[in-house]
Amino acid sequence: MDKITESYIGEVEAVKDEPNYVIVPMVMFAYESSKYVTEDEIAVYYEIVYHASARDVSMSHVNVELLYARLKWDASTPSRGKKRIIDSIVALKEKGYIVIESHGEEITAATYLTIRINKRVFKDRIVCGNTAYTGWTKIYESEMNTAKTDRYKIGQRLKVLTYIKWRHNINYSICFEEWANVLGASPRTAKRIIKSLKEEGVINVKSGEYYTDWNNNVRQEINQFSLPEEKEELDDDYKPTVTQRQRKMVSVAELLTKTTDKRMVDRPELFVYGDLSEEDMYIYLTTECSIVKEWGKKRFDAISKKPKGKEMVENWEMKAKKRIENEQQEPRRIQIEAVQKENPTTVSVDVTNYTEQDEDAHTKAYRMAQAKREEQERIKREEENERFRQEMLELEDEYEEAI
Incomplete structure (x- = not known):
């Protein structure tokens, strides 16, 4: 022809x-x-x-x-x-x-x-x-x-390739709800199809940037898609294609055998391309293992390349450092409480700030109200963290599991 x-x-x-x-x-x-x-x-x-x-x-x-x-x-x-x-x-x-x-x-x-x-x-x-x-x-x-x-799956794969090429001309971004409609499948199935083609190296996926909305909730912009021939430059060097993974990365199992930080066995997120949180930042800041430090720096630096990702990493770091500070003060708090228990007639002590003070009825009422507010804020933070964790689980292909 x-x-x-x-x-x-x-x-x-x-x-x-x-x-x-x-x-x-x-x-x-x-x-x-x-x-x-x-x-x-x-x-x-x-x-x-x-x-x-x-x-x-x-x-x-x-x-x-x-x-x-x-x-x-x-x-x-x-x-x-x-x-x-x-x-x-x-x-x-x-x-x-x-x-x-x-x-x-x-x-x-x-x-x-x-x-x-x-x-x-x-x-x-x-x-x-x-x-x-x-x-x-x-x-x-x-x-x-x-x-x-x-x-x-010839027709299914052909649909994905055709749609990505077409959207390249008008807009790279495609949400999973749109993929579900185009493929005639459920959003869950559409995610699985796209993830499989990405892992196979058939398509490139550039994950959307993170940002904070007006309600201070962390969100992610829609992913962008392209074909390997287009050679689109990825912003994050640590979101590689399958071929790049094979060249640049060692297996998670091998990393786990080398690390001296036993916490990584139960929480290996820093070693895999999955969702991160303040818990991973806490591990990174407190670890003595050079491998964990190296991988933590790579992961957080990669996310911080974009302003909104940097904001999210800084938020994790702030919370992790506050947790470390509280842990450092914990022995002193226990000591003060022990002294109060053994000597109930001694001057009242504000164990929050660890400073001695005379406590009248008004001060005591204020302290109790303050403690109640702090507890309510703690519960609210835990609920926000749980919502954030659920959202992160839904952010398909932000990072893929390392081979």
Whole structure:
């Protein structure tokens, strides 16, 4: 097939340098409309267009046997795989993507098909949510081959690759709710799919920056996605791709055997690309292990590269240092309380500040009220920390587990 490109729908211009590609209409992703296609349908559409005539890129001459040879679905049960292809062809016709001229009333595996691409779908515009789906995206043969590395998920992978390329032109950011709609899956399943493709090195994921909202809650901006070919510069050197991990990192198990800080066994977060908290900062500030110090510095420096991440790290550091200070004062507090218990007639002591003072009724009432307020603030902080922990668990792909 001649290498071709379209400067405009219907106008064909021959070129020598550009590899083969298929233009995919983006209304296929309009999830709230009748134009939305399944994973099988987008894969079959690609193969139909791939076999387009060099003279007329809107026409393709294929049959189910040829498409099956390309897709290799259900190899153990070919009849099932061919039925999936037939069902997809029929669905693409019903949704207005293709027009079929078949030499027979019923499509079978051997039926010779002349299929024309409906050019109108490239000009359609459908709005779903806040996104307008229109135009098309070029999907090169190399990208389809990437999708085919898992023949059980060709359509799913093709959808992700196509959508990322399209969003590259308008906006890198894609939330998981949007991924769920595009993939026709639940948000949890969408997260699993994206995480798997990232770990495989098929896509790049740049995690959104952290920030504090008006209610002083820590939030994260939407993740950004790109394909490895785009060679997007990641801001955080410690959010590597699978290939980078293999070159730069040792296993968590090996690190745990080398560290002298036994706390890392129960809480290895500094060694893995997962969520961090003030507890990890506390370990970092109090450890005597050089390995923990080194990894802690890498992790916190990486997060601090952005202003909002720096703010979050400073907040952890403040809380951790306050905890260390309280622990350093604890022996003195115990000593004072012991003296008071043994000598109940001695001058009352404010064990909070460890200074001797005469305590009248008014002072005592104020101290008790102050203690109540502090307890309420402590409970509030614990509730905020728990909410923050739950939010951090939901921040998909901020960091991945190290290999």
